[in-house]
Amino acid sequence: MNPIYLALDLPRLDAAVALAQKVKGHVGGLKLGLEFFCAHGHHGVHEVAKVGLPIFLDLKLHDIPNTVAGAMQSIHVLEPAIVTIHAAGGRAMMEDAKAAAGENCKVVAVTVLTSLDGSDLSATGIGSSAHDQVLRLTDLAAEAGLDGIVCSGHEVAQVHKRWKNGYFVVPGLRPAEASPNGIGGGDQKRTMTPRAARDAGASVLVIGRPISRAEDPVAAARAIEGTL
Numbered sequence: 001m002n003p004i005y006l007a008l009d010l011p012r013l014d015a016a017v018a019l020a021q022k023v024k025g026h027v028g029g030l031k032l033g034l035e036f037f038c039a040h041g042h043h044g045v046h047e048v049a050k051v052g053l054p055i056f057l058d059l060k061l062h063d064i065p066n067t068v069a070g071a072m073q074s075i076h077v078l079e080p081a082i083v084t085i086h087a088a089g090g091r092a093m094m095e096d097a098k099a100a101a102g103e104n105c106k107v108v109a110v111t112v113l114t115s116l117d118g119s120d121l122s123a124t125g126i127g128s129s130a131h132d133q134v135l136r137l138t139d140l141a142a143e144a145g146l147d148g149i150v151c152s153g154h155e156v157a158q159v160h161k162r163w164k165n166g167y168f169v170v171p172g173l174r175p176a177e178a179s180p181n182g183i184g185g186g187d188q189k190r191t192m193t194p195r196a197a198r199d200a201g202a203s204v205l206v207i208g209r210p211i212s213r214a215e216d217p218v219a220a221a222r223a224i225e226g227t228l
């Protein structure tokens with residue numbers, strides 16, 4: 001199975017559907033995040049689902065347990081294959097989110113965003129390195145009964161050792177020929193190539209701008225697929 005999920009971080013619904021149609025032979029699924037969902041909601045998800053690939057609903061839910069469980073129930077009808085919540089919401093929030101999710105929906109917890117490094121964490125009062133914080137939140141997510149976590153390629157090998165049957169989503173990926181933060185991706189700090197992340201144990205490779213902002217998105221997707 002192709003592990004690439006294309007992040008459709010585009011403001012226009014027609015452009016998102018057109019891009020998904022173009023590259024669908026070279027990716028395994030489609031990720032719809034906050035930009036898309038805030039603009040197009042359930043209707044937009046239904047339209048993209050017509051492309052025929054599994055949908056990853058990246059809503060990064062983070063609130064009190066009752067509110068997050070309610071949100072999970074409200075998205076049942078969209079039948080997502082994967083949904084994200086924030087591990088920092090705590091164990092009870094994660095347990096309630098998982099309990100409210102549909103049977104066929106994997107619930108994965110974002111640990112430390114790939115746009116953050118140790119100094120960013122320190123500015124929020126977290127004294128540990130990004131690596132240690134990912135491991136701590138991974139253990140919490142596993143205890144809460146989630147399916148897996150989101151982390152950068154730099155932590156996934158370690159995470160894999162601690163959680164053998166976990167499901168590991170890895171964003172912040174840049175093909176070798178791109179500069180680490182190229183293609184408008186200067187917000188990513190903990191980056192890796194798709195191949196290295198897969199070799200380290202990633203279950204899902206989330207890739208957005210290296211495909212969506214490429215001059216030829218089909219060629220870019222095909223090239224990345226060819227490296228795996």
Ligand SMILES: O=C(O)c1cc(=O)[nH]c(=O)n1[C@@H]1O[C@H](COP(=O)(O)O)[C@@H](O)[C@H]1O
Nearest residue numbers: 007033112113114171172185206207208209
């Ligand atoms: O949950 C995510 O998917 C996510 C977590 C994270 O730590 N970092 C991260 O970049 N993402 C998402 O992964 C995608 C990365 O996009 P590109 O940087 O354009 O490849 C975006 O849709 C982000 O919202």
